[in-house]
Amino acid sequence: MLFKDGQHILLIGDSITDCGRREENAPYGNGYVSLLRAFTTARHPEVRLTWTNRGNSGNTVRHLAQRWDTDALAPRPDWLSVMIGINDVWRAFDGHPQNAVPLDEFVETLRGLLRRAVEETGCRLILADPYVIEPDREEPQRATSDRYAAAVAGLAEEFDAVHIATQRVFDHAMRCTRSEDWSHDRIHPNLAGHALIADVFLSAIEL
Template identity: 30%
Template sequence: MTNSPQSTSSDLPSDAIPPVIAGLVAAAGLNPGVLLEHLGVPGPVEDLMLTSTLGLSLHQLETLREEFRKENEKSAEELMADPKFAALIENLPFTRGDRVVIVGDSITAVATSWANILGVILQHRGIELINRAVSGRSSTETIAVFDKTLALNPDWIVLMIGANDVRRHGAVAGVRLLSLDESIRNIKELCRMASEESHARVVVIPSHPPIDPSKVEENRSAGTFWLVEEVESARQAVVAAVPDAFDVMTHLTVDSSYWGPDGVHPTAAGQRKLLRSIANGLTSTSPHPSNQ
């Protein structure tokens, strides 16, 4: 495709970008390597694929990236202004020089997700956070590409997966992707791979908070949906079965302000609430043996 001439940000106001396009780009998670990292696609090639797919110029793409970066920095600053949250950050088990890799689903992949906000905060403490989340990936698919994560030589791997395992497909039949036993086995296998093939400490945060019950039928008619009770049972089962796993709901209050329009993914405010809960859970995790 032919790219439009480069221009300054002043002649491309944010409202010139169609909201549907901005939403698609946000859902893709605009961090280098997040969308296509498991394919080994370098940043410039990824940019070309994104612009071609979404019908954006490279300048529009960079403008969106800059907007997301500023939003994450603002969220980080506002959260750190809260002494209680700042205390949580001080008590995280990571230390200067650590590399923390987040492997999550679409909630984590969003450009303004909890993981990207945390990345801004940790950067100021000399800790590197790499977000390797990809939307729609099941635990089976994560196993198939996990070597790419291990190749990063992480000190920590935070797995926030499992929700897509209990996803159902088909407006009528509603076939479930994986059984609960399969999901637990896969998550345990990911932990085994990390312990045997790297020095990383693994922390598992299973699934995600319950979906909005009022949106189940609407999502069912679209062909892909989650059942509230299955998301709940999966989370409880993984917490019970996997060492160091913790229940994200322990410190999280979910209300109508948490969910976006689809009733599955958090709003910006919801992502902040999720980060608080995750930070609470991580503070109870023992430091990596090499940091003790």
């Protein structure tokens, strides 16, 4: 396993990471972060890890930039997992285009944040793609999201990060299921959808 005894794992992002971690489901939320923590602990009880969830619902990369110092750098994690980009795309399609983040701004902002994290804390990175649980790759939001996911994959290679191909996992599942089986709105997963995300994380860290 990539995680070692005594390490601190911090996961930051939007509502997919948040999942009520500041409310009734504190401190880990009731989504993929909680599942990943539980199954990692179950499989490797000898590896004592500290887990921190810093997802904030509604966040774009602009919001991450505003809270990066306190929420990502100050805790000085050994591993920093970032899943961001869904809202950066979605806002262009949900009636709030002024809050969408153009691809070039998204890439440059995220690159700068990741560089700071590595240089100032020495952490290893995990980068998870944004996604839309939509099988039609020509559908406008899905097509746009795929470009952002490709950019995240490029940053993962640039920073030698662990890459979580979230969209690919949902695409594989939708070969025999419907989008509604995983989410009511193509974005926010149900428990099974969060399990899919947690499972691909587990596969990546078990290398």
